[in-house]
Amino acid sequence: MKIGVLALQGDFREHLLAAKQSGHAALTVRRIDELAEVDALIIPGGESTTIAQLARTFGLFEEIKKHISAGMPVYGSCAGMILLADRIVDGAVGQETFGGIDMTVRRNAFGRQVDSFESDLNFAGSQMRAVFIRAPWVEEVSNSVQVLAEVLASDGKRHPVAVRQGSLLATSFHPELTGDLRVHRYFFDQVCVGAIK
Amino acid sequence: MSEAVGTARVKRGMAEMLKGGVIMDVVNAEQAKIAQDAGACAVMALERVPADIRAQGGVARMSDPDMIEKIKAAVTIPVMAKARIGHFVEARILESLGVDYIDESEVLTPSDYENHIDKWDFKVPFVCGATNLGEALRRINEGAAMIRSKGEAGTGDVSNAMMHMRKIGGEIRRLSSMREDELYVAAKELQAPYALVKEVAETGKLPVVLFTAGGIATPADAALMMQMGADGVFIGSGIFKSGDPAKRASACVKATTFFDDAKVLADVSRGLGDAMVGINVADLPAPHRLAERGW
Numbered sequence: 451m452k453i454g455v456l457a458l459q460g461d462f463r464e465h466l467l468a469a470k471q472s473g474h475a476a477l478t479v480r481r482i483d484e485l486a487e488v489d490a491l492i493i494p495g496g497e498s499t500t501i502a503q504l505a506r507t508f509g510l511f512e513e514i515k516k517h518i519s520a521g522m523p524v525y526g527s528c529a530g531m532i533l534l535a536d537r538i539v540d541g542a543v544g545q546e547t548f549g550g551i552d553m554t555v556r557r558n559a560f561g562r563q564v565d566s567f568e569s570d571l572n573f574a575g576s577q578m579r580a581v582f583i584r585a586p587w588v589e590e591v592s593n594s595v596q597v598l599a600e601v602l603a604s605d606g607k608r609h610p611v612a613v614r615q616g617s618l619l620a621t622s623f624h625p626e627l628t629g630d631l632r633v634h635r636y637f638f639d640q641v642c643v644g645a646i647k
Numbered sequence: 648m649s650e651a652v653g654t655a656r657v658k659r660g661m662a663e664m665l666k667g668g669v670i671m672d673v674v675n676a677e678q679a680k681i682a683q684d685a686g687a688c689a690v691m692a693l694e695r696v697p698a699d700i701r702a703q704g705g706v707a708r709m710s711d712p713d714m715i716e717k718i719k720a721a722v723t724i725p726v727m728a729k730a731r732i733g734h735f736v737e738a739r740i741l742e743s744l745g746v747d748y749i750d751e752s753e754v755l756t757p758s759d760y761e762n763h764i765d766k767w768d769f770k771v772p773f774v775c776g777a778t779n780l781g782e783a784l785r786r787i788n789e790g791a792a793m794i795r796s797k798g799e800a801g802t803g804d805v806s807n808a809m810m811h812m813r814k815i816g817g818e819i820r821r822l823s824s825m826r827e828d829e830l831y832v833a834a835k836e837l838q839a840p841y842a843l844v845k846e847v848a849e850t851g852k853l854p855v856v857l858f859t860a861g862g863i864a865t866p867a868d869a870a871l872m873m874q875m876g877a878d879g880v881f882i883g884s885g886i887f888k889s890g891d892p893a894k895r896a897s898a899c900v901k902a903t904t905f906f907d908d909a910k911v912l913a914d915v916s917r918g919l920g921d922a923m924v925g926i927n928v929a930d931l932p933a934p935h936r937l938a939e940r941g942w
Binding site: 499541563569628 | 649667686
């Protein structure tokens, strides 16, 4: 498969590496014609306001929304999760998202950088170490969204931190930082396969 | 489930998220909002930008916590703040305020001319300046989770940042070409720990993210630094000392993403109004050069 990684800002190089290590062609996507070349898209960690602003300026914003509606498989980590959420809370004033997953995501839900943490969790049946950096959590999901991982947060509730709806996958944490390819492989093998026409 | 905060992975990972972005100096909430709207990936909260510190002189210190709090409340992007070199109490205060990154900065007046802060001892991550590889590795050894070239802050003259990026890059390339048994002497010459020298020789890069800072004033400057291998850019006085800060800020953000596309760079460079006037580094008497602070 040809995996595109949105390379406007953030840790896109780590996602490119994860795609290559999983045996796929990995391409950077900064322009509309580059988006048209790829079978699936990864939205990296970074600043969601920065990524959305650059996507808007260079005409990618509506184009990504169109591809999502048309069923392109997309995986977003952290900022990517925010950008795939239909609704966000605690965002910047007027902050826009691509949307696609019927959920509400709270930005910086776990707190500021001093509260950033790593923790063991169960992702779709696999135990793994997950890194959360100024991470969002999922506040609520509709019935059509499948929860793949949760953590017990400081508010005493369990919050989803990995979700899937159809061909869209999102995680609050950063598998691209731990060198553990299992989340990427889940995306390529479970989500992309079948979704790519 | 073992949960851990303040680990090296969490601190260094935070810097990974800033890559490909622009971090802008701001002195109030209004500027912070302009920076965020322009697409800054973080802001540096400080009382005076380096150009004013230079012009006004005197001892430059950590900013007023009230002012940092106001900036934190105004934006959703990360907020950084500066502590003086070696001033671990200023750093503790900034950590307690919940700033997302501390810059142990030569732009402020050093509080200690021998020791830097023991940065391992903090949950908050630190970025430190470096003019060469040895200095960068000494800071990483003390716990810095991100490095930036020093440049010559507050001048609008990019030549020193260029020199530091070339120096750091050149020294990394030299290590990569060495025989393993030559790395001991290389470590001695760099005055850096052998383990870090060996790691750099093997991977061909620093173990942490490398930004550039000091004298960047135009979109072309930002793109130049990205082409020199910087992971991202700090812009201090260059934005809010210019004629049209919002437009220039947005242009620098675009130039940092499309650093290799001359057409985009030409487009964003149009009609930006006056750039900061600036000072040639060569005209600065040596005692007023900030990059020489830190060791």
